[in-house]
Amino acid sequence: MIIAPATAADARAIGIVHVLAWHETYRGIVPDDVLASLNPAARAERWHRVITTEGGVFVLRDGARLLGFAAAGPNRDDALPQQGEIYTLYLLGEAQRHGHGRRLMAAMAGNLRDREITSAALWVASANTAACRFYDHLGGTVIGARTEQRGTWTLPCVAYGWDDLAGLLRFSA
Numbered sequence: 001m002i003i004a005p006a007t008a009a010d011a012r013a014i015g016i017v018h019v020l021a022w023h024e025t026y027r028g029i030v031p032d033d034v035l036a037s038l039n040p041a042a043r044a045e046r047w048h049r050v051i052t053t054e055g056g057v058f059v060l061r062d063g064a065r066l067l068g069f070a071a072a073g074p075n076r077d078d079a080l081p082q083q084g085e086i087y088t089l090y091l092l093g094e095a096q097r098h099g100h101g102r103r104l105m106a107a108m109a110g111n112l113r114d115r116e117i118t119s120a121a122l123w124v125a126s127a128n129t130a131a132c133r134f135y136d137h138l139g140g141t142v143i144g145a146r147t148e149q150r151g152t153w154t155l156p157c158v159a160y161g162w163d164d165l166a167g168l169l170r171f172s173a
């Protein structure tokens with residue numbers, strides 16, 4: 001398994017993995033009709049734009065297969081003091097619990113450090129308890145909560161923060 005910066009050629013596979021991972025992760029958390037409406041091509045288009053303009057996207061590959069991805073960059077939430085933000089982190093079920101999530105977190109911490117960003121936050125659905133345990137394990141601290149209004153449905157979320165990303169870099173091995 002390899003973790004590498006995403007290229008434009010990865011966008012299509014990222015779109016597919018993004019939708020599959022939402023189905024695997026959010027069944028019972030996100031309404032079924034919302035999950036059914038997710039469109040891999042639309043996601044791919046968005047990821048192509050992010051990869052070619054902003055960067056900060058990493059992929060987990062097993063040979064030619066893409067099994068996960070993650071993205072980070074400047075913090076978009078003025079309410080949180082951290083400089084950076086982990087925007088996205090998704091692994092397919094078959095790739096989970098092998099340490100790849102923590103290696104992707106280390107890759108993002110390294111990318112943020114290269115941009116002179118030394119702290120970061122992220123938002124996670126409160127009902128996604130597995131991910132919350134993962135961020136607890138990586139030394140994240142719960143620093144906020146909000147309920148996101150997403151069209152006709154709502155999603156209670158909590159924010160995790162790392163005031164010093166150095167602790168995450170040790171997972172890069």
Ligand SMILES: CC(C)(COP(=O)(O)OP(=O)(O)OC[C@H]1O[C@@H](n2cnc3c(N)ncnc32)[C@H](O)[C@@H]1OP(=O)(O)O)[C@@H](O)C(=O)NCCC(=O)NCCS
Nearest residue numbers: 089090091096097098099100101102124130131133134137
């Ligand atoms: C959450 C996620 C990124 C974690 O990545 P991972 O590769 O599965 O996790 P790791 O193997 O690196 O786990 C590191 C540690 O985190 C904790 N952890 C990870 N998954 C856990 C789970 N499901 N339940 C409890 N603790 C968990 C454990 O302490 C684990 O160490 P251990 O395996 O030695 O016990 C991954 O499982 C995933 O993509 N899940 C689905 C999508 C998702 O929820 N993304 C986050 C959205 S904010």
